[in-house]
Amino acid sequence: MAGEGKIACLFIFFLCLxxxxxxxxxxxxxxxxxxxxxPVSDIDSSLFSHxxxxxxxxxxSTYQLSVNSSTEQFFSTFTSTVKRKNPxxxxxxxxxxxxxxxxxxxxxxxxxxxxxxxxxxxxxxTIGKARLYGFSGVDLxxxxxxxxxxMTNLSALLREWRDAVDEESRxxxxxxxxxxxxxxxxxxxxxxxxxxxxxxxxxDWVHLNAYDYHLPTRERFALPHAALFDPASQxxxxxxxxxxxxxxxxxxxxxxxxxxxGYAWQLQDSSAxxxxxxxxxxxxxxxxxxxxxxxxxxxxxxGYGASPVYDxxxxxxxxxxxxxxxxxDDVEAIRAKVTYAKEKGLLGYSVFQVGNDQNWVLSxxxxxxxxxxxxxxxxxxxxxxxxxxxxLLIFGLICYLQRRTLKSKGLSGVIKGFSSRLKTMVCxxxxxxxxxxxLRTFGYATLKAATDDxxxxxxxxxxGFGPVYKGKLPKGQYIAVKRLSKxxxxxxEEFENEVMLTASLQHVNLVRLIxxxxxxxxxxxxxxxxxxxxxxxxxFGSTSSLLLNIH
Numbered sequence: 249m250a251g252e253g254k255i256a257c258l259f260i261f262f263l264c265l266x267x268x269x270x271x272x273x274x275x276x277x278x279x280x281x282x283x284x285x286x287p288v289s290d291i292d293s294s295l296f297s298h299x300x301x302x303x304x305x306x307x308x309s310t311y312q313l314s315v316n317s318s319t320e321q322f323f324s325t326f327t328s329t330v331k332r333k334n335p336x337x338x339x340x341x342x343x344x345x346x347x348x349x350x351x352x353x354x355x356x357x358x359x360x361x362x363x364x365x366x367x368x369x370x371x372x373x374t375i376g377k378a379r380l381y382g383f384s385g386v387d388l389x390x391x392x393x394x395x396x397x398x399m400t401n402l403s404a405l406l407r408e409w410r411d412a413v414d415e416e417s418r419x420x421x422x423x424x425x426x427x428x429x430x431x432x433x434x435x436x437x438x439x440x441x442x443x444x445x446x447x448x449x450x451x452d453w454v455h456l457n458a459y460d461y462h463l464p465t466r467e468r469f470a471l472p473h474a475a476l477f478d479p480a481s482q483x484x485x486x487x488x489x490x491x492x493x494x495x496x497x498x499x500x501x502x503x504x505x506x507x508x509x510g511y512a513w514q515l516q517d518s519s520a521x522x523x524x525x526x527x528x529x530x531x532x533x534x535x536x537x538x539x540x541x542x543x544x545x546x547x548x549x550x551g552y553g554a555s556p557v558y559d560x561x562x563x564x565x566x567x568x569x570x571x572x573x574x575x576x577d578d579v580e581a582i583r584a585k586v587t588y589a590k591e592k593g594l595l596g597y598s599v600f601q602v603g604n605d606q607n608w609v610l611s612x613x614x615x616x617x618x619x620x621x622x623x624x625x626x627x628x629x630x631x632x633x634x635x636x637x638x639x640l641l642i643f644g645l646i647c648y649l650q651r652r653t654l655k656s657k658g659l660s661g662v663i664k665g666f667s668s669r670l671k672t673m674v675c676x677x678x679x680x681x682x683x684x685x686x687l688r689t690f691g692y693a694t695l696k697a698a699t700d701d702x703x704x705x706x707x708x709x710x711x712g713f714g715p716v717y718k719g720k721l722p723k724g725q726y727i728a729v730k731r732l733s734k735x736x737x738x739x740x741e742e743f744e745n746e747v748m749l750t751a752s753l754q755h756v757n758l759v760r761l762i763x764x765x766x767x768x769x770x771x772x773x774x775x776x777x778x779x780x781x782x783x784x785x786x787x788f789g790s791t792s793s794l795l796l797n798i799h
Contacts, residue, residue, distance in 0.1 A: 298339070690764070732771035
């Protein structure tokens with residue numbers, strides 16, 4: 249039973265171990281663009297664990313970070329401002345690589361990668377700017393795999409960046425800056441892929457830009473731009489994440505991107521069922537893009553009864569007004585995607601962009617969904633532990649009762665066996681000396697009275713079995729009572745053995761067993777009392793022939 253108890257304790261101990269620090273980290277990050285219409289002070293930073301200040305750009309001549317004088321104040325005060333509502337929040341500085349978007353100088357990032365000295369100038373500048381403005385990390389945004397970017401050089405940049413960050417931390421005594429990168433959910437683009445091994449080794453995590461799969465400026469079919477699933481295409485988030493995980497990219501380094509924007513398409517046929525149907529291009533805005541706040545305003549202005557619908561197949565919200573078709577993520581899609589990220593074991597989620605939210609509806613939904621999943625996990629953990637404890641207690645109780653039953657049956661069986669054997673011997677007419685072969689069952693009260701309540705004056709001695717008392721029965725017969733010690737570990741076994749041996753191997757030169765007592769869970773053997781010293785004296789002493797009838 250002791251072994252079973254140890255196993256039970258170990259099992260419960262491992263179940264109750266708290267999750268590792270890595271498992272306890274859940275990233276709730278968001279990008280905030282410097283040109284956003286809302287001030288930084290209006291951000292509800294309590295809804296986030298990380299906020300990313302975007303964007304600093306790369307100077308094409310020095311390869312150092314460039315911050316416009318008009319946004320200098322924005323970057324320098326960002327961290328202190330968002331910490332007013334959330335002192336524990338972590339802020340990062342985002343660098344726009346712009347290798348494909350045509351903003352600023354797209355060749356700056358590509359040129360910087362090509363030379364070791366240029367890479368070092370860029371790296372030192374990012375570390376210096378981050379420390380200067382009070383950021384705790386740097387984010388690299390806008391790098392899409394392409395033939396214009398040497399992926400080997402990108403791998404070298406990440407390795408050198410990590411080395412420089414660690415070295416700066418050792419010298420300054422400050423925690424190392426976080427290094428993260430936004431990667432598009434198209435791991436292979438034009439037959440070129442990200443250097444996943446280098447990304448995994450050198451970055452703390454990646455923001456997975458799981459949106460903009462389909463744009464009305466590029467395609468003539470109305471398709472959701474941020475589908476979690478797509479039964480007809482590989483352009484969906486689940487396919488991308490599955491692809492990364494099958495290539496052993498750790499889930500705990502993936503942060504799922506949530507778009508706070510959508511796109512409007514102009515359908516060819518206003519009566520079409522939308523998804524996958526022909527379109528003539530973008531609608532409403534110059535490129536069809538809408539922030540969530542603007543989409544909700546557009547829906548609200550569309551008249552009484554106008555409301556978006558949720559498509560659970562693609563995990564997207566849809567709205568149609570005439571030939572205008574808009575797809576975006578509302579609360580249903582956001583909740584489903586955060587739940588998906590939890591179930592996949594990802595590190596967290598990242599919203600783009602924070603300023604597009606309306607009254608923090610989407611951000612609260614994301615936070616609540618992540619907390620619901622956490623509470624659900626704890627609920628099932630508590631349930632499993634409770635069930636395990638109950639099962640172990642039942643198992644222990646069954647084992648205890650079985651042992652009690654076996655012990656009881658064992659003792660009873662021995663006694664019944666002796667009685668049966670004695671009856672057989674009598675039936676066969678074997679020679680028995682009068683009164684020497686019958687075992688008598690004594691009551692506890694009889695022995696208590698005979699020994700004067702087992703008084704110390706009547707105690708003859710004590711052995712491994714327990715103490716031996718002298719007693720006198722009501723008819724005047726003297727007896728020796730052997731009482732099992734309460735602390736004896738082998739008392740039951742010795743008791744059974746002694747009953748068996750003395751009852752079946754009776755000899756004239758051995759002290760005769762008269763009977764036994766098992767009342768009140770006591771185990772006592774009753775012998776004839778042998779006066780005048782010990783058995784050795786009678787067997788080997790000078791007067792042995794007078795007292796013992798030896799044949």
